[in-house]
Amino acid sequence: EVQLVESGGVVVQVGGSLRLSCAASGFTFDDYVMHWVRQDPGKGLEWVSCISWDGGSTYYADSVKGRFTTSRDNSKNSLYLQMNSLRTDDTALYYCAKAKILENGMDVWGQGTTVTVSS
Amino acid sequence: DIQMTQSPATLSASVGDRVTITCRASQSVSNWLAWYQQKPGKAPNVLIYQASSLESGVPSRFSGSGSGTEFTLTISSLQPDDFATYYCQQYRIYPWTFGQGTKVEIK
Numbered sequence: 001e002v003q004l005v006e007s008g009g010v011v012v013q014v015g016g017s018l019r020l021s022c023a024a025s026g027f028t029f030d031d032y033v034m035h036w037v038r039q040d041p042g043k044g045l046e047w048v049s050c051i052s053w054d055g056g057s058t059y060y061a062d063s064v065k066g067r068f069t070t071s072r073d074n075s076k077n078s079l080y081l082q083m084n085s086l087r088t089d090d091t092a093l094y095y096c097a098k099a100k101i102l103e104n105g106m107d108v109w110g111q112g113t114t115v116t117v118s119s
Numbered sequence: 120d121i122q123m124t125q126s127p128a129t130l131s132a133s134v135g136d137r138v139t140i141t142c143r144a145s146q147s148v149s150n151w152l153a154w155y156q157q158k159p160g161k162a163p164n165v166l167i168y169q170a171s172s173l174e175s176g177v178p179s180r181f182s183g184s185g186s187g188t189e190f191t192l193t194i195s196s197l198q199p200d201d202f203a204t205y206y207c208q209q210y211r212i213y214p215w216t217f218g219q220g221t222k223v224e225i226k
Contacts, residue, residue: 105153
């Protein structure tokens, strides 16, 4: 079964740091681009970041650029999101998602992990 | 960044209705557009990619059309399982961007 499982979401103070993890199984992890998408409670989806299959290229939303870093460890089938200088508007449910082949959107999503940034 | 605008924000419809949701891009995304369905408490599921290609396992009552800056998602005959929120998303250029969502409610 193809599966993504996020972890690491907690309550953290403004200005703090956090690392989210996403464990992948059921597919050849290093064949695919991987993404992070977040969702404010009761609101819409916001694409956050992605990383190429080999980790050589990363892209970020303007709202997180310079504060968040996406990485991957293909030997562990794992994706990571290092979040620094956290702000209250970073509070959200964070999903990891697998890109479809040829990056035609995202076809597998985890259940999400909740990050709450408290002032 | 490319802005994606969906309309309407909320849509009330009955089982069996034909439903159309529109998505407009602030600049051309060619056909690099996907549609997702999200139910409360669940992750999104892709329905359509490349504007009009149906994802495997998705019922054929869902269809997508359009190119450039204007796109539509059509549900030909709304079923009880279809009451959900729908999002368009462009993937022509980073940062990828989503529309704000369209909630399909029971009339």
